[in-house]
Amino acid sequence: MPPFIERRDNMVITRRNLVERVLQVLKEITGKEGITLDSRLEEDLELDSLDRVEALLKLEEESGLQIADEAAERWKTVGDVVAYLASRLGGGE
Numbered sequence: 001m002p003p004f005i006e007r008r009d010n011m012v013i014t015r016r017n018l019v020e021r022v023l024q025v026l027k028e029i030t031g032k033e034g035i036t037l038d039s040r041l042e043e044d045l046e047l048d049s050l051d052r053v054e055a056l057l058k059l060e061e062e063s064g065l066q067i068a069d070e071a072a073e074r075w076k077t078v079g080d081v082v083a084y085l086a087s088r089l090g091g092g093e
Helices: 015-030 049-063 069-073 078-089
Strands: none
Touching: 015 049, 015 078, 049 069, 049 078
């Protein structure tokens, strides 16, 4: 799958593309359908600590970012993940 940003081509990620990629990563990990920005990582998606690590590694790989564990621990919803990545990527609207 393509990364969030192809920096060598100066391609800018749209928020919609970012949301789609985050939703896809979480769907691959959880096997759940109907994930939304309001979905809670633990309560709704039932992510345990190993799932969170897997998600973190996948998001780092795809985005090219290094994500601090402390930042990821603050994520409560899918929207939190998207907002964090958008802010780090310069997150175009």
